[in-house]
Each structure stands twice: as structure tokens, then as C-alpha cells.
Amino acid sequence: MTHHSSVAPLRIGLAGIGTVGAGVIRLLKANADLVAARAGRRLEIVAVSARDRSRDRGVDLSGYAWEDDMTALAARGDIDAVVELVGGSDGPALALARGAIAGGKALVTANKAMVAHHGHSLAVAAENAGTALKFEAAVAGGIPIVKGLREGAAANAIERIYGILNGTANYILSAMEQTGADFGATLQEAQALGYAEADPTFDIEGVDAAHKLSILSAIAFGTQIDFAAVDCAGISAVRAADIAQADALGYVIRLIGMADVDRTADGSAVLLQQVKPCLVPKGHPLAHVTGATNAVVAEGNFSGRLLFQGAGAGDGPTASAVVADLIDIARGEAGSPFSIPAEQLIPMQPAQSDHRTGQAYLRFTVTDRPGVLAEITAAMRDADVSIESLIQQGRAHDGGEVLVAMVTHDGPEGNISKAAELLSGSASLTAPPLIMRLLGE
Amino acid sequence: MTHHSSVAPLRIGLAGIGTVGAGVIRLLKANADLVAARAGRRLEIVAVSARDRSRDRGVDLSGYAWEDDMTALAARGDIDAVVELVGGSDGPALALARGAIAGGKALVTANKAMVAHHGHSLAVAAENAGTALKFEAAVAGGIPIVKGLREGAAANAIERIYGILNGTANYILSAMEQTGADFGATLQEAQALGYAEADPTFDIEGVDAAHKLSILSAIAFGTQIDFAAVDCAGISAVRAADIAQADALGYVIRLIGMADVDRTADGSAVLLQQVKPCLVPKGHPLAHVTGATNAVVAEGNFSGRLLFQGAGAGDGPTASAVVADLIDIARGEAGSPFSIPAEQLIPMQPAQSDHRTGQAYLRFTVTDRPGVLAEITAAMRDADVSIESLIQQGRAHDGGEVLVAMVTHDGPEGNISKAAELLSGSASLTAPPLIMRLLGE
Numbered sequence: 046m047t048h049h050s051s052v053a054p055l056r057i058g059l060a061g062i063g064t065v066g067a068g069v070i071r072l073l074k075a076n077a078d079l080v081a082a083r084a085g086r087r088l089e090i091v092a093v094s095a096r097d098r099s100r101d102r103g104v105d106l107s108g109y110a111w112e113d114d115m116t117a118l119a120a121r122g123d124i125d126a127v128v129e130l131v132g133g134s135d136g137p138a139l140a141l142a143r144g145a146i147a148g149g150k151a152l153v154t155a156n157k158a159m160v161a162h163h164g165h166s167l168a169v170a171a172e173n174a175g176t177a178l179k180f181e182a183a184v185a186g187g188i189p190i191v192k193g194l195r196e197g198a199a200a201n202a203i204e205r206i207y208g209i210l211n212g213t214a215n216y217i218l219s220a221m222e223q224t225g226a227d228f229g230a231t232l233q234e235a236q237a238l239g240y241a242e243a244d245p246t247f248d249i250e251g252v253d254a255a256h257k258l259s260i261l262s263a264i265a266f267g268t269q270i271d272f273a274a275v276d277c278a279g280i281s282a283v284r285a286a287d288i289a290q291a292d293a294l295g296y297v298i299r300l301i302g303m304a305d306v307d308r309t310a311d312g313s314a315v316l317l318q319q320v321k322p323c324l325v326p327k328g329h330p331l332a333h334v335t336g337a338t339n340a341v342v343a344e345g346n347f348s349g350r351l352l353f354q355g356a357g358a359g360d361g362p363t364a365s366a367v368v369a370d371l372i373d374i375a376r377g378e379a380g381s382p383f384s385i386p387a388e389q390l391i392p393m394q395p396a397q398s399d400h401r402t403g404q405a406y407l408r409f410t411v412t413d414r415p416g417v418l419a420e421i422t423a424a425m426r427d428a429d430v431s432i433e434s435l436i437q438q439g440r441a442h443d444g445g446e447v448l449v450a451m452v453t454h455d456g457p458e459g460n461i462s463k464a465a466e467l468l469s470g471s472a473s474l475t476a477p478p479l480i481m482r483l484l485g486e
Numbered sequence: 487m488t489h490h491s492s493v494a495p496l497r498i499g500l501a502g503i504g505t506v507g508a509g510v511i512r513l514l515k516a517n518a519d520l521v522a523a524r525a526g527r528r529l530e531i532v533a534v535s536a537r538d539r540s541r542d543r544g545v546d547l548s549g550y551a552w553e554d555d556m557t558a559l560a561a562r563g564d565i566d567a568v569v570e571l572v573g574g575s576d577g578p579a580l581a582l583a584r585g586a587i588a589g590g591k592a593l594v595t596a597n598k599a600m601v602a603h604h605g606h607s608l609a610v611a612a613e614n615a616g617t618a619l620k621f622e623a624a625v626a627g628g629i630p631i632v633k634g635l636r637e638g639a640a641a642n643a644i645e646r647i648y649g650i651l652n653g654t655a656n657y658i659l660s661a662m663e664q665t666g667a668d669f670g671a672t673l674q675e676a677q678a679l680g681y682a683e684a685d686p687t688f689d690i691e692g693v694d695a696a697h698k699l700s701i702l703s704a705i706a707f708g709t710q711i712d713f714a715a716v717d718c719a720g721i722s723a724v725r726a727a728d729i730a731q732a733d734a735l736g737y738v739i740r741l742i743g744m745a746d747v748d749r750t751a752d753g754s755a756v757l758l759q760q761v762k763p764c765l766v767p768k769g770h771p772l773a774h775v776t777g778a779t780n781a782v783v784a785e786g787n788f789s790g791r792l793l794f795q796g797a798g799a800g801d802g803p804t805a806s807a808v809v810a811d812l813i814d815i816a817r818g819e820a821g822s823p824f825s826i827p828a829e830q831l832i833p834m835q836p837a838q839s840d841h842r843t844g845q846a847y848l849r850f851t852v853t854d855r856p857g858v859l860a861e862i863t864a865a866m867r868d869a870d871v872s873i874e875s876l877i878q879q880g881r882a883h884d885g886g887e888v889l890v891a892m893v894t895h896d897g898p899e900g901n902i903s904k905a906a907e908l909l910s911g912s913a914s915l916t917a918p919p920l921i922m923r924l925l926g927e
Binding site: 084181192340345350373378 | 790
């Protein structure tokens with residue numbers, strides 16, 4: 046594409062050459078002319094940095110300057126944009142990000158933990174420095190959901206944003222669905238297949254999804270990012286029996302990140318951010334999202350329901366998102382990282398979920414003795430929880446305990462918490478109850 | 487939002503105040519502060535034009551200047567951007583679009599027919615005039631698919647783009663699925679409910695989907711838009727029996743617009759653009775798209791499969807897309823309408839589908855007499871079409887004819903056309919066969 050030879054290229058410094066970094070290098074090589082045509086100029090990697098220079102990554106690094114100290118990338122005069130693929134919410138990644146922005150360089154990052162913890166201060170710094178901060182790859186891999194919210198849905202007041210934000214958890218839940226196996230065995234298989242990490246905590250306990258949700262909330266609702274306020278639970282308590290029971294009721298179980306803004310009695314706006322396993326009706330688009338796929342629903346006051354779906358991780362999809370950000374920067378289209386200027390983002394109090402209403406699925410594991418059911422149903426009555434259907438299942442295959450599952454009528458979520466509290470000291474319960482909200486159609 | 491009071495507003499002239507135009511007016515009123523915060527300045531309608539000034543549209547027009555002649559909007563010195571919601575591929579809409587661009591004004595349009603027919607020359611004109619041409623609302627209503635392709639997937643070579651691009655056709659097909667009713671009765675019901683127009687030709691014969699597909703093709707493959715080359719068929723030949731048969735085979739029927747680039751034997755690139763009813767496997771995300779919803783899949787060489795889904799029409803969703811374009815313009819983020827500069831868009835020869843391979847569903851309506859099946863199967867043999875399964879159904883309820891359906895093995899699509907040709911003169915067939923491709927998982 047000789048058209049671009051007269052236009053200065055966008056010069057890139059790349060920090061972190063793991064699978065995603067190598068993916069970015071491969072993409073910029075494979076799609077070089079296409080990317081140049083769309084960006085209006087060439088995208089050229091000038092310098093790279095990673096921990097180990099000698100490691101074979103399957104990509105040729107000989108054409109790039111090497112920096113042992115990645116923060117030196119921020120100081121190079123021959124770089125316009127820094128791509129941070131190091132990971133970790135603080136430490137070297139944050140030092141690099143701050144240094145790059147302070148040096149007036151555009152920063153592109155796939156680091157959801159860093160953005161969730163420091164996205165606001167980085168956005169303030171970037172806007173003060175008049176440079177770009179972009180993080181499409183930090184949320185839902187290759188899906189252009191940051192752009193979709195920031196720009197595609199920009200005309201709307203977003204009423205709610207929710208979705209499947211963690212591929213590992215979704216892989217496990219949908220594998221349990223298919224095989225009927227329990228959580229532990231399915232996790233082990235996912236680890237063997239590379240769908241779950243050796244330490245899967247962040248994925249299965251909802252932390253990774255919470256990182257992403259807090260970023261989406263800030264864009265959707267114009268709030269300062271507040272990761273700490275995400276009410277977060279994982280999927281490790283979900284049993285094969287829950288999935289079977291949900292199926293019989295017409296639902297599947299998905300780990301759902303959900304955020305919306307509510308008003309308290311005194312009229313002030315509060316932000317609810319939850320990551321919880323939920324029962325999703327089989328007619329809902331998210332019920333058909335299986336495997337390591339991510340999907341995000343944004344409900345706008347004019348657009349209605351918008352769904353974005355795709356690969357939530359992987360070198361190719363994540364590299365696709367990183368380079369999309371670089372193309373925007375090369376085009377001169379960056380704008381405010383969180384859609385409105387960072388100084389206008391407001392801090393918002395976290396909502397208590399207590400006054401919300403809805404239906405829920407509750408499952409108790411109990412000892413097999415007389416009176417247990419009476420004890421549970423009395424607690425429900427005392428907490429004003431109305432039961433729509435109650436299923437006492439037979440003896441579980443793995444011991445002397447029995448599962449009792451129920452679906453409540455529409456009612457305040459706070460009452461369910463209260464019922465759980467009333468039962469918390471009971472000797473009849475062998476574990477805390479599993480409480481899952483029913484998502485509407 | 488006093489922050490913006492010092493920044494000049496984006497001044498808008500609005501032509502055409504039907505349901506979508508009224509939606510744009512309502513949106514800009516309801517979300518005014520939000521839109522200003524995201525756009526960096528206020529969006530203000532200055533002047534409007536429509537056919538009938540006195541008609542009650544449920545919105546207050548008294549604050550806007552009125553132009554009887556809509557092309558006068560293009561000449562006003564107090565307008566930065568013209569929104570064209572008049573419709574029609576030529577005539578007043580095109581005159582207005584050309585006039586606005588010639589006058590250096592940004593043009594936002596929801597007019598798929600005009601963009602499909604004249605998008606290339608309008609883009610050339612806009613780029614020469616240094617102004618913006620944007621048409622998010624012309625493709626799939628409120629779904630930000632133009633942006634998703636132009637920018638979100640910009641790092642990718644797009645391997646294939648396909649989807650459900652017409653809400654009316656999808657409403658009818660999914661209603662037939664649910665009720666078991668035939669096409670004619672379902673269309674009448676859709677008309678009564680407002681899901682189909684009095685003259686539904688453009689929707690049910692695939693023309694509207696073809697308009698949208700040709701626009702998506704140009705962006706995805708960097709080609710000059712070529713609506714005339716879309717190989718187009720509608721859904722009026724689909725019977726309840728076909729839907730039942732597809733269901734038994736594990737499929738649903740959807741009207742699919744699909745485009746990809748292929749190479750001919752001599753190595754030159756050719757573009758296939760088809761709008762056809764297809765059999766979609768129940769495990770595919772598009773199989774779960776029911777009602778008037780649209781959904782588009784873009785397969786990138788790094789991103790993998792991206793799915794965008796939402797309302798394909800309606801005043802709110804379409805207004806959402808129109809205003810998203812206006813926000814981009816207010817932010818100064820416009821760029822090339824078709825992603826790469828119009829002068830670099832190449833004309834591409836249309837592909838013959840003959841050399842493609844795949845599985846297909848064929849359904850014949852035949853007279854009930856001996857030898858018919860032998861005649862059909864002989865034609866298949868002579869055209870080298872291998873049959874995977876053949877289903878002869880009983881006498882159709884509406885006459886003396888019998889339905890014969892079959893699914894072919896993977897094979898050249900050209901052979902199927904040849905078989906149909908061999909049978910075209912046959913007295914046994916009461917209508918041309920219905921041929922539908924099977925979409926892969």
C-alpha cells in the first residue's frame with residue numbers, strides 16, 4: 046500500500062510477549078497492509094520488552110529493539126504508543142502505564158486487573174497529558190464491547206448491562222451441563238485441556254468477571270470505576286444436581302456479571318454490581334452461550350437489548366482487540382477512555398441488593414432426619430419468603446446428605462438473605478445454602 | 487452540563503419526520519445531557535423538513551425552523567450535519583444527500599436503498615469534500631454493526647460475514663416454526679400486527695436484506711458496493727412442511743445474507759453475496775434468533791466469530807443508531823465511510839456459486855404418480871448429486887401434490903443447479919424445487 050509511505054507510521058513499543066504479545070506481533074505481520082489501509086498509516090513495532098529474551102516464542106523479534114527494563118519503553122523518543130501485556134494490577138505494569146502516559150504516549154492495555162483497580166487515575170492522567178488510554182482487550186477478549194458501549198450505544202441511557210464475562214467458568218458450567226459431571230471433576234478436565242489455569246481462583250470465584258464488570262459499569266453509567274464494590278460469588282458451590290434441577294425447571298446455570306443503577310428511598314442513585322451464578326431461562330440468548338465464549342447484553346433506553354458475543358480470551362481474539370485500539374489511535378480517534386471526560390465521572394454508592402425483588406432458586410444440603418424440611422420452611426415463612434415450588438431430592442450419591450431445592454415467588458431479595466441467616470446456625474444444614482437469582486426472559 | 491456551554495453545539499438539520507425522525511427528536515430531548523457529555527458538546531436540531539407540516543407526530547416541532555423544500559436544508563448556513571430519513575434510493579433523498587455533502591455538511595442516513603445504490607459515489611464525494619458520511623442506521627437498525635466491522639474488527643481480514651438482516655422475514659419464519667402455519671397465513675398475521683408492510687415484497691423477497699448485505703460486504707472486504715450482484719431469493723416458497731422437515735433433521739430455517747471472497751482458478755478474487763433461506767443447525771447462535779430481531783456474524787482471521795444481535799428496526803433502535811453517528815461526528819471521529827478511503831475500494835467480480843461445495847436441502851412438489859421418484863433420483867445421479875437422506879412425505883393437505891425432500895452429501899452447489907435444470911421441463915413437478923443450503927455449525 047504505497048499510499049501510506051508518505052504518512053508517518055504509528056510506532057509501537059510492546060511490553061510482555063506471552064501468547065497475546067506474540068499474537069499481536071503475528072497479527073501486525075499477517076494483516077499489515079489491511080491494517081495500514083484501515084488505519085491510514087502503517088503500524089510498526091519499534092521496540093519490545095519481556096522478562097526472558099532467549100525464550101522461543103515462535104515469532105521473530107530480531108527486527109525490534111530490545112529493552113531489558115520495560116519502563117524504558119516509556120522513555121524512548123521513537124515510540125508513539127505503548128502496548129502493555131504484562132499483567133498484574135500493580136507493579137511493573139502500572140509503573141509502565143504511568144510512565145508511558147506521563148511521557149505523552151498512548152497506552153493500550155489488555156490488563157483488566159490494572160484497569161479495574163487504577164483505570165480512573167490512569168484516565169485522569171491520560172486526559173491531562175492529552176493522550177489515549179485504551180483497553181478493549183481487557184473486557185471480553187475479542188468482542189468489541191468497550192467500543193460498543195462507548196460509541197455504538199452512546200446515544201442511550203444504559204438501563205442494565207450484564208453477561209457472561211468469564212470463559213473458564215462458562216466452559217465448566219456448560220461442560221457440567223453436557224456430561225452431568227460434578228464441579229471438581231469438570232474443573233480438573235478443564236485444567237487438563239487448558240481451559241482453566243493451575244490456580245483457577247480468579248476465574249471460578251468470579252474475580253476476573255468482576256474486573257470486567259467494573260470496567261463496563263464505569264462506561265455504561267458514567268461512574269468512577271469501583272471494583273471493590275462488586276458483590277461477587279463463584280461457581281464452585283454449583284453441583285450437578287443444581288444443573289439437573291435447573292434444567293427440569295427450564296433454565297441453565299450461568300455465571301452472570303450484572304450492573305444497574307437504582308434509586309434509594311431518598312432518591313440518590315446507587316450502583317449495583319453483582320457477579321453470581323444465575324438461572325437463565327432457556328429462551329434467553331445467554332442460555333445458548335456455551336464453552337469458553339463470552340457474551341454481553343446492554344439494554345439501552347432507545348436501542349433496546351443489544352447482544353455482543355465472541356471469544357472471551359485467546360491470543361488471536363485478544364490481539365484483534367489490542368490492534369483495533371491501535372488503529373483507532375492511528376486514526377486519531379481516541380477520546381475519553383470511559384466515554385465522558387474522567388473529571389465528570391461521578392463516584393456512586395454501592396446498592397444494597399436487599400430491596401430488589403425477583404425470583405430465586407435456593408438449594409440446601411441437609412442431614413437426612415425428620416423435621417429438617419419443617420425447619421427450612423418455617424425459616425422461609427418467618428422471613429416472608431413465598432415458595433413457588435419445593436423439590437426434595439433423594440439421598441445424594443456422595444454421602445448421607447439430602448438436597449432440598451426450591452424456587453421462590455417474586456419477592457424482596459433481602460428476605461431470602463434473612464431466611465438464610467435464620468438457618469445459619471442450624472445443625473440440619475451441612476453447608477451454607479446456594480442462592481441463585483432467576484434471570485428474566 | 488455546563489461544561490459544554492462554551493463549546494459550539496453540533497447543529498442538525500433533519501429531513502423526514504416519520505416514526506424514526508420522531509424517534510430522533512425524542513431521543514435528543516430525553517437523553518440530551520447524556521449525549522452532550524459523551525459527544526463533548528450539545529447536539530441541537532436547528533431545522534426540519536417533511537412532506538406535511540400539519541401532521542401530528544407526537545413531537546413538538548415549534549422550536550425548529552421549517553423548510554418546505556428539504557434540499558434547502560443543505561444550503562442553510564446554520565447547519566453542520568444533515569440527517570436524511572426520507573427513504574427511497576433516488577429522488578429527493580439522493581438530491582438532499584448530494585447537496586449536503588457538496589455543501590460540506592456531514593450526512594447521516596438510515597437509507598439502506600440509497601447507500602446500497604449510491605454509497606460509493608456518495609463516499610467519494612464526502613471524502614473529496616472532507617466531510618462525513620455515516621449510515622449505521624441503514625444496516626440492522628440499532629445494532630452497531632457498521633462500527634463493529636469498520637472499527638471493532640478492523641484488525642482482521644474478514645473471512646465471511648453473514649446473518650439475519652431482515653426482521654420481517656425472521657418474524658414470519660419463527661412464527662411459522664411456533665404455530666406450524668403456512669407462509670400465507672403467517673404473512674397476513676404479521677401484516678395485521680404491524681410486523682410486515684402492506685406491500686411486503688422488499689422484506690420477504692430478500693431485497694431489503696440484500697441492500698444491507700451489500701453495504702456490509704463493502705466494509706468487510708474493501709470492495710466497491712455492488713448491490714446488483716447479490717444473488718437473492720426470498721422466503722415465500724418456504725412451506726410449513728419444510729420447517730417441520732428441517733426441525734426433524736435438527737435445523738431451523740432462516741433467511742441468511744452471506745458474503746465472502748473466493749479465488750477463481752486463475753487466482754483472481756471474486757465476491758459471493760447471497761441472500762437465501764438456509765437450514766441453520768440448532769446449535770448455531772443464529773438458530774436462536776427469533777421474532778423481528780437481527781443478528782450478524784463476522785468471522786475474522788484473528789478475532790474468530792463475532793456475533794452482534796439486537797432490534798433490526800423500530801423508531802427507538804434506529805434513532806439510537808442515527809444519534810450514535812451524530813455523536814461520532816460531534817467528537818470529530820468520522821473517517822472513511824467504508825473503513826478504507828473510497829478511492830482504494832476495488833471493484834470485485836461476482837462469484838459464481840457453482841464451484842462451492844456444501845450440503846443442501848432440496849424439496850420438490852410433485853404429482854402423485856408412479857415413476858416420479860425415479861425421475862428425480864435419476865436427475866440427481868446424472869448431475870452427480872449424492873443423496874444423504876430422502877424423505878417422501880404423504881399427500882399435502884392442500885391438494886393432490888406430494889412433497890419429496892432430500893438432503894445431499896457435501897458436494898458442488900453447481901451440480902444441484904444442474905439437477906434442477908435437468909428436471910425443469912418435467913411434467914411431474916408442480917413447481918420449481920426449493921433449494922436451501924445447510925449452514926455449518
